[in-house]
Amino acid sequence: MEKLKPVKHAPVLIAGAGPVGLTLSALLSRCGVQNVIFEKNAELSQHPQAHFINCRTMEIFRHAYSPNLMRRITEIVPDQSCWRHFIYATSVLNGTEIGRVDNFPSSSTSRNTAAPPLAAHQVLDRHSPAKVIHLSQSRLMPLLFDEVLAEAGDTTRSRGGKGGHVVRFGHEVKDVREVVEGVQLLVEEKETCDMHVFQGHYVVAADGSSSVIRHKAQISMLGERGVQHLMNIHFSSRALAQATSHRPAMLYFIYNAEVVCVLVAHHYPSGEFVAQVPYFPPAQSPEDFGPVTVRALLDAAIGTAFTDLTVHSVRPWIMDCQVAQRYRSGRIFLAGDAAHRFPPAGGFGMNTGIQDAHNLSWKIASVLQNSANGALLDTYETERRPVAERNASLSMHNFSRSLRVPQALGLNVEQAKDAARISSRISNAMSKALLPYMFAVGRWPLKSLENVRHPYGEMCLAKARKILRDGASLPLLFPTDDIGFRYRPEFPRAQNAEESIHHGLGLDHLQVGGRLPHIWLQCLHPDTGESLGNISSTDLADQLQAAFLSSGIFDFTRSRPFAILLSSSAEEKITLSASQTVLKGWNMPLIGVKIIMRPEVSSHSSTTTFGEFGQEDQQALFRHLIKKGGCLTLNDIEGNWEQRIHSQASSILVRPDGHIQALLPSDKDLDIDF
Numbered sequence: 001m002e003k004l005k006p007v008k009h010a011p012v013l014i015a016g017a018g019p020v021g022l023t024l025s026a027l028l029s030r031c032g033v034q035n036v037i038f039e040k041n042a043e044l045s046q047h048p049q050a051h052f053i054n055c056r057t058m059e060i061f062r063h064a065y066s067p068n069l070m071r072r073i074t075e076i077v078p079d080q081s082c083w084r085h086f087i088y089a090t091s092v093l094n095g096t097e098i099g100r101v102d103n104f105p106s107s108s109t110s111r112n113t114a115a116p117p118l119a120a121h122q123v124l125d126r127h128s129p130a131k132v133i134h135l136s137q138s139r140l141m142p143l144l145f146d147e148v149l150a151e152a153g154d155t156t157r158s159r160g161g162k163g164g165h166v167v168r169f170g171h172e173v174k175d176v177r178e179v180v181e182g183v184q185l186l187v188e189e190k191e192t193c194d195m196h197v198f199q200g201h202y203v204v205a206a207d208g209s210s211s212v213i214r215h216k217a218q219i220s221m222l223g224e225r226g227v228q229h230l231m232n233i234h235f236s237s238r239a240l241a242q243a244t245s246h247r248p249a250m251l252y253f254i255y256n257a258e259v260v261c262v263l264v265a266h267h268y269p270s271g272e273f274v275a276q277v278p279y280f281p282p283a284q285s286p287e288d289f290g291p292v293t294v295r296a297l298l299d300a301a302i303g304t305a306f307t308d309l310t311v312h313s314v315r316p317w318i319m320d321c322q323v324a325q326r327y328r329s330g331r332i333f334l335a336g337d338a339a340h341r342f343p344p345a346g347g348f349g350m351n352t353g354i355q356d357a358h359n360l361s362w363k364i365a366s367v368l369q370n371s372a373n374g375a376l377l378d379t380y381e382t383e384r385r386p387v388a389e390r391n392a393s394l395s396m397h398n399f400s401r402s403l404r405v406p407q408a409l410g411l412n413v414e415q416a417k418d419a420a421r422i423s424s425r426i427s428n429a430m431s432k433a434l435l436p437y438m439f440a441v442g443r444w445p446l447k448s449l450e451n452v453r454h455p456y457g458e459m460c461l462a463k464a465r466k467i468l469r470d471g472a473s474l475p476l477l478f479p480t481d482d483i484g485f486r487y488r489p490e491f492p493r494a495q496n497a498e499e500s501i502h503h504g505l506g507l508d509h510l511q512v513g514g515r516l517p518h519i520w521l522q523c524l525h526p527d528t529g530e531s532l533g534n535i536s537s538t539d540l541a542d543q544l545q546a547a548f549l550s551s552g553i554f555d556f557t558r559s560r561p562f563a564i565l566l567s568s569s570a571e572e573k574i575t576l577s578a579s580q581t582v583l584k585g586w587n588m589p590l591i592g593v594k595i596i597m598r599p600e601v602s603s604h605s606s607t608t609t610f611g612e613f614g615q616e617d618q619q620a621l622f623r624h625l626i627k628k629g630g631c632l633t634l635n636d637i638e639g640n641w642e643q644r645i646h647s648q649a650s651s652i653l654v655r656p657d658g659h660i661q662a663l664l665p666s667d668k669d670l671d672i673d674f
């Protein structure tokens, strides 16, 4: 019998302990906002899905979390040499190599003469202190989980069990409803079947693509369903990992007469891989992928049968390209896959979700901690939804780019879909017998790839290789969409991935709504004048807050999001009053950062974050900051601020998430737009 327990309270209730729910929880706790996550499963998901973490997400990990997270990521992240390539071949081990894409080439491969002469990774290196990584979602999540517990001061370590007060495993959200004083979640404790009612100021649905909360809030998804149907086969084989040491890659695109699939090398040391094999309903269904079939497909893709190969799970997965019609319904917010689902080409799913959490956390904290105007919360949808729409269209474009090589090899996805539709019209038994032959015929041209002297095979290979050589296949890095997106209504949709990759040009351009560009600035010891290290301008807002919180000596911003005003004006003192006017509705504390040019200070090559300064240095800095009425001085050691930023605005007002709120040419001439 269900038992209904009395109402329990927490300011923010989060559904789902995926990467997005975990990130939101840690960031809220960091701002002092108490929250609870409900996760229906008994433990964190072990299934490796996402594996590419983009630059903006890495910036968030770098500056919004404690240095501990980055230290632990660095310890486990694989060396770039293992994952820099996408390999196209007839089998993983010894099949014909159709070609490969190096995602970190020494120079640009673009044919676009208007593009800068930098490769995409070089553009990112110039414009960000962070680096993209290849790290399996299932290995990242335990690290995020530990941060959730640390930020909330939860010492009960509830992973895989009960007892934690922040993450409630085995608790399934069944319903949501708004009440006069807040919003309530009806949650079932799965072990006991007890029903609990939790009440909060806000609910965030981070419960994934089939979100119950989105459904209950009657928010529909707009866009394309069923772009492709795939079986996700999670398996491991150390023997395979060792055998691929001569050609390691992040992705293997495999085309042969037995199987067409993408193999993701999630973790070489443990030999963990995922194969994504397309299937074609209605004639095919997940039930067709029994253990014998799966094993045969894997052996054909690998090119040999390894005895240590173990299949962990086989799951169907429908690739959609959809964005929720709304991100907010009253006190309910959607984030992550609950709000958007994209084709994985380009790796935007988890990254976009983590960035949703980053955007939403400081807004909720401002309303709850700073008594900011509640209208601030409306900007979550107006800012994040256009970004999701843009990433959705870019992911679709990437998906079609990923089909160029198989098309050149004679494969046709549309014909396969047609064959599946036609065969579903005949009797089930006949269709089951016929379809494998129809698909085998479709894959037959791939036989010719194994024979280099086959004229048809040679022609196909030549076409496919040209696509790869010209950089027209699926790329990995998208600087403009990764770090160049803006929170403005007129922010355009990406027309195509080529434009997106090579743009990179506008990344230094100061724009309201854009992320503050990255410039290394030298932090000087306030008493000795010695360099403490170089910190990135993009890290400033979050990092200052994090450092203040941990220092415990500076109460002004404690547990409250704050803005920063960076000024390089010639005035001796920077005026904070104009910015205070801008921030009035937000009721937000402000810290001033004065950028100076002091070339005589010896260059200090080490790059760091505030959180990594020694405790004594931090305290000296904060004492100085208090003495100066909330102003900090940083040295433009390389002259890049002067060269690239100063001419555009002498003062820049930056929000807690590092995006520009206003450009202030002078106190009298404010460029403010709310």
Ligand SMILES: Cc1cc2nc3c(=O)[nH]c(=O)nc-3n(C[C@H](O)[C@H](O)[C@H](O)COP(=O)(O)OP(=O)(O)OC[C@H]3O[C@@H](n4cnc5c(N)ncnc54)[C@H](O)[C@@H]3O)c2cc1C
Binding pocket: 015, 016, 017, 018, 019, 020, 021, 038, 039, 040, 041, 045, 049, 050, 051, 052, 053, 137, 171, 172, 173, 174, 206, 207, 208, 209, 211, 212, 232, 276, 317, 335, 336, 337, 338, 344, 346, 347, 348, 349, 350, 351, 352, 353
């Ligand atoms: C094959 C594949 C490859 C991908 N590659 C990438 C990539 O390289 N980079 C990238 O950025 N993204 C990638 N993605 C997308 C990425 O995996 C998702 O975007 C990401 O997992 C979304 O995170 P989330 O926290 O929003 O949702 P989820 O990870 O789905 O987590 C939701 C959580 O909510 C829980 N839950 C659900 N319902 C309830 C309920 N009623 N009550 C309580 N708990 C509930 C679930 O158990 C789950 O733990 C890939 C996806 C796939 C399928």
